[in-house]
Amino acid sequence: MPLSGLIPFVDRLPIPRVLKPVSQNRISTNYIVRMTEFRQKLHRDLPPTRLWGYEGKYPGPTIETHKNRLIKVLWLNKLPSRHLLPVDKTIHGANHGAPEVRTVVHVHDGVSPPDSDGHPEAWFTRGFKQTGPYFRRKISRYPNRQQATTLWYHDHALGITRLNVYAGLAGFYLLRDKHEKSLQLPKGKFEIPLLIQDRSFNKDGSLFYPKKPTPAPPKSPTPSIVPEFFGDTILVNGKVWPFLEVQPRKYRLRLANGSNARFYTLSFTSGQPFIQIGTDGGLLPKPVLVKKLILGPAERADVIVDFSKYKGQTITLKNNARAPFPNGDPVDPKTTGLVMQFRVTQPLKQKDNSRVPVRLNRIAPLFPHQASRVRNLPLVESTDRFGRLMLLLDNKRWDDPITEKPRLNSVEVWNLINTTPDTHPIHLHLVHFQIVNRQPFDVAQFNANGKLMFTGPSRPPDPNEKGLKDTVRANPGEVTRIIARFGPFTGEYVWHCHILEHEDHEMMRPMFISPNKTKSVVHNNHPTTV
Numbered sequence: 051m052p053l054s055g056l057i058p059f060v061d062r063l064p065i066p067r068v069l070k071p072v073s074q075n076r077i078s079t080n081y082i083v084r085m086t087e088f089r090q091k092l093h094r095d096l097p098p099t100r101l102w103g104y105e106g107k108y109p110g111p112t113i114e115t116h117k118n119r120l121i122k123v124l125w126l127n128k129l130p131s132r133h134l135l136p137v138d139k140t141i142h143g144a145n146h147g148a149p150e151v152r153t154v155v156h157v158h159d160g161v162s163p164p165d166s167d168g169h170p171e172a173w174f175t176r177g178f179k180q181t182g183p184y185f186r187r188k189i190s191r192y193p194n195r196q197q198a199t200t201l202w203y204h205d206h207a208l209g210i211t212r213l214n215v216y217a218g219l220a221g222f223y224l225l226r227d228k229h230e231k232s233l234q235l236p237k238g239k240f241e242i243p244l245l246i247q248d249r250s251f252n253k254d255g256s257l258f259y260p261k262k263p264t265p266a267p268p269k270s271p272t273p274s275i276v277p278e279f280f281g282d283t284i285l286v287n288g289k290v291w292p293f294l295e296v297q298p299r300k301y302r303l304r305l306a307n308g309s310n311a312r313f314y315t316l317s318f319t320s321g322q323p324f325i326q327i328g329t330d331g332g333l334l335p336k337p338v339l340v341k342k343l344i345l346g347p348a349e350r351a352d353v354i355v356d357f358s359k360y361k362g363q364t365i366t367l368k369n370n371a372r373a374p375f376p377n378g379d380p381v382d383p384k385t386t387g388l389v390m391q392f393r394v395t396q397p398l399k400q401k402d403n404s405r406v407p408v409r410l411n412r413i414a415p416l417f418p419h420q421a422s423r424v425r426n427l428p429l430v431e432s433t434d435r436f437g438r439l440m441l442l443l444d445n446k447r448w449d450d451p452i453t454e455k456p457r458l459n460s461v462e463v464w465n466l467i468n469t470t471p472d473t474h475p476i477h478l479h480l481v482h483f484q485i486v487n488r489q490p491f492d493v494a495q496f497n498a499n500g501k502l503m504f505t506g507p508s509r510p511p512d513p514n515e516k517g518l519k520d521t522v523r524a525n526p527g528e529v530t531r532i533i534a535r536f537g538p539f540t541g542e543y544v545w546h547c548h549i550l551e552h553e554d555h556e557m558m559r560p561m562f563i564s565p566n567k568t569k570s571v572v573h574n575n576h577p578t579t580v
């Protein structure tokens with residue numbers, strides 16, 4: 051049984067250290083990152099928790115780099131051979147004879163070549179004794195030819211991503227550039243990355259991850275899956291409900307939702323807004339004032355928060371109860387309704403001359419008429435032959451042949467047709483996309499005859515979604531239209547729901563960016579699961 055009852059706001063917010071390179075030359079900056087098992091204190095009153103992490107820390111060290119700077123990382127698996135958490139060997143990936151402990155790192159939002167992207171089947175074990183079927187360079191290369199933004203790196207091994215990330219395998223990756231620097235945003239110790247994740251604990255401090263769904267499903271011949279994990283405590287940078295002492299001035303917060311399944315609707319008890327300046331893929335065209343900031347799994351928000359009028363006050367960052375999601379994430383105002391606290395107790399040491407510029411960025415819009423192809427991609431709930439829940443994209447499973455094969459540099463519109471009762475945060479690797487709009491449709495009609503009948507007008511994206519995105523919330527009963535130019539690399543990537551339990555239960559598909567000359571594509575086609 052998970053243990054709650056921890057006291058909030060007794061631990062200081064940790065700031066992950068910036069990772070030091072092992073070497074550097076004209077061509078690249080080079081890092082080595084080891085994945086190990088260790089114990090770490092996550093709350094004052096909790097015994098140290100056994101975790102997996104990068105460089106002995108949860109979250110891992112922050113990788114900080116600059117646009118166009120090539121970085122190379124040797125990711126080393128030094129983990130034990132048994133998993134920290136209960137592994138379900140009946141789901142995909144695990145039954146292709148793959149070892150129980152396998153890892154592969156994905157830089158989320160990275161525009162990386164396919165041999166370095168962290169393809170789920172490019173996994174490797176301790177000492178590279180075994181490697182997955184997908185080709186991967188031993189030393190990953192990240193060219194960083196994209197604009198400044200908040201990225202994060204996390205594990206992506208097929209079938210166990212939810213467990214590897216839950217065990218602690220995640221960290222920040224901050225990409226900077228000249229333009230961003232010229233804006234005079236709050237920097238140094240006034241720029242704070244916040245990785246938000248929910249966890250549950252056993253009395254001995256160990257991580258709790260359910261073996262079985264609660265409530266138990268009706269009798270089925272094989273165990274059913276855990277459809278979504280929701281923890282009963284909220285951690286920021288690896289501490290349960292931490293606090294941070296701040297000066298009465300502007301801060302830049304880099305928020306990332308690194309939770310398995312939980313959506314957040316964030317707000318301040320002071321009633322002040324977030325001044326959102328950036329989203330997944332970089333700066334927004336102009337700042338947007340947001341009172342309630344919604345972050346689905348994997349979404350990021352770059353925000354400025356001004357504490358100058360709150361000298362001496364304590365401000366809580368809350369997660370509003372009753373988020374507008376039907377996903378059933380339980381929000382209790384006394385526990386999961388709390389995130390962290392800001393105490394405006396430090397004296398202002400220096401005049402704050404950081405700014406919130408009126409114009410932040412230029413984003414070349416993509417228009418549907420530029421698209422060479424429109425794909426209708428239903429998000430569906432289904433069951434396997436044992437009656438277990440499966441979540442599918444376009445009614446296909448991971449091992450089915452690749453169907454999304456955009457041509458290099460072509461523009462496509464993807465209609466994400468959500469026929470399920472849940473919001474799914476849909477993520478595409480490699481590309482940044484723009485949200486065209488969302489439109490309600492008749493789900494029953496669609497399920498009956500595949501016809502899209504709209505039941506209302508389309509809505510433009512929210513003001514703070516009008517930037518480059520890599521993850522979009524696809525709401526139930528809506529078609530979410532996104533548009534992207536597919537490139538700059540060719541090869542096999544993936545797209546998936548970023549609810550990690552969904553991703554691990556078939557809500558992930560390969561996609562192949564094909565060179566302009568046609569060539570046949572072979573997907574790593576294994577005999578299918580069950």
Ligand code: C2O
Nearest residue numbers: 156158206348477
């Ligand atoms: Cu953040 Cu494919 O993942």
Ligand code: CU
Nearest residue numbers: 157158159479
């Ligand atoms: Cu990604």
Ligand code: CU
Nearest residue numbers: 474547549552
């Ligand atoms: Cu999902």
